[in-house]
Amino acid sequence: MSAPLERADFDLIAGWVQPGERVLDLGCGDGSLLRRLIEERGAKGYGVELEDAEVLAAIGNGINVIQGNLEQGLAGFDDQTFNHVVLSRTLQTVRHTERILGEMLRVGREAVVSFPNFAYWKNRMAIMAGRMPVSEDLPYEWFDTPNLRFFTLLDFEALCARMDLVIRERQVLDDAGRLVTEEPNFLGSLAVYRLGR
């Protein structure tokens, strides 16, 4: 039942991609987003993925998947090759945060970044109750999480300002996948940003 919710950010991202545009999806998994962008939006898609099983699944989905490690940057990808470079629910797992954001806007004209908001009110409640949060968008226990970075909308926007990244658009969703318009850093569980230079 939670499968569509898990990928509520895909709806937003799909709406931003125009037919014929080139998209690079970093940490593309089995290629579900790219497949949707290709089939629904007529995009030309490429993905980068590290895990063997995901690469295999992406090949099975007919995706142009390139096996590689995002921590090593995007060496080999030429400057400004893509209209959009997507990092969906992955930034919090990347150690070299600034480097990957910089690389995204080197190879693409726009970076699309989604991440779980650690300041979501349910997460705050969990902390208040003395436990690390486990939720739709932070579905791991503290001991098995792949997440390395825990940050909020305000934290991310402060980094963008520091890096001179321009926030072109921001959409925030609650844990049911509904758009949040007020108090996003409190009511939002997942944030999706369009960034440029």
Add this chain to the structure above:
Amino acid sequence: MSGVGIVSAQRAHFDQPLALKGGSVLPAFDLVYETYGTLNAAKSNAILVCHALSGNHHVAGRSADELGNPTANVGWWDNIVGPGRPLDTDRFFIVGVNNLGGCHGSTGPASPNPATGRPWGADFPVVTVEDWVDSQARLADHLGIDAWAAVMGGSLGGMQALQWTLSCPDRVRHALVIAAAPRLSAENIAFNDVARQAILTDPDFHGGHFYEHGVRPLRGLRLARMLGHITYLSDDQMAEKFGRRLRTGAGSYGFDVEFEIESYLRYQGDKFAGVFDANTYLRMTKALDYFDPAQDYDDDLARALARARAKFLVVAFTTDWRFSPERSREIVHAMVHNGQDVAYAEIDSAHGHDSFLMDEPHYHAVVDTYLKRVKL
């Protein structure tokens, strides 16, 4: 256990002259090949498997002409070809061919030169990857195959698969380029030249005309193979397989075989020298050295590959230092630059360059999964 069972080689004769990149013209030539599976009515299910430096047309199965031999020669890529295997003979029609200049039946240096009636020897032209593709295209014509569903190969075979997409963009729908490189590095060429020097300086080489002297440059060929073999393995694998183990337990302070690795390499060298032709070895390494599709495009690989219309699967192996993953990624990034279709898998394998021949489950799953999506 062989998947395709007993197989027999076939021979095709081509009597139209073939102009070679080096400037000479072969008036006529033969290609020896094997096929596995059945060509469908639309002739849309054919896969060409190109061989590497020491390979041949006998890709899979057991040779019919060696049935009396208890160690009958099983094809060099048997583990990937057969019913239910990645190159599924229930679905595809697989073609293996011995390259021009080879020593397993196709026209080569040991074949008679029609001008003299004697073996070509040193006079057999140096053939290139482009020449091989041109000759293989004649075989495709002969078999009635307008377009291959896929052309596939490892190492030098992968270079042929790549070249197919450039020489005949409309005749190949998928290219599987495995453990290859878009061109050799100076280090690669250096290894090849040492191998060639071993052969060229063997007193039994006789300038390439050794057939008439009733001898073969076995020492040179053996050294060439020993050197090559080192570059096919990984350091870790050698350490694990042989380490510093001695055959006799203690050093004899002489120059006989002492370390296990010496024994292994000498065995491999002797085995190879017994069955391979030195003139063919020289030409195969030259074909490797010359391969460089970007050369005519100011070394811009993306421009060189722009005319390819096939979809690509590129595969590299983590411990391959002869053609490292970085070299495969050059191909991948050139294609991404061009907006061409390419998937790339980097396989974690301990077996160095030779990994492409190994029955590694994830590697075979990648090839299997990719080929299952190939429409017939």
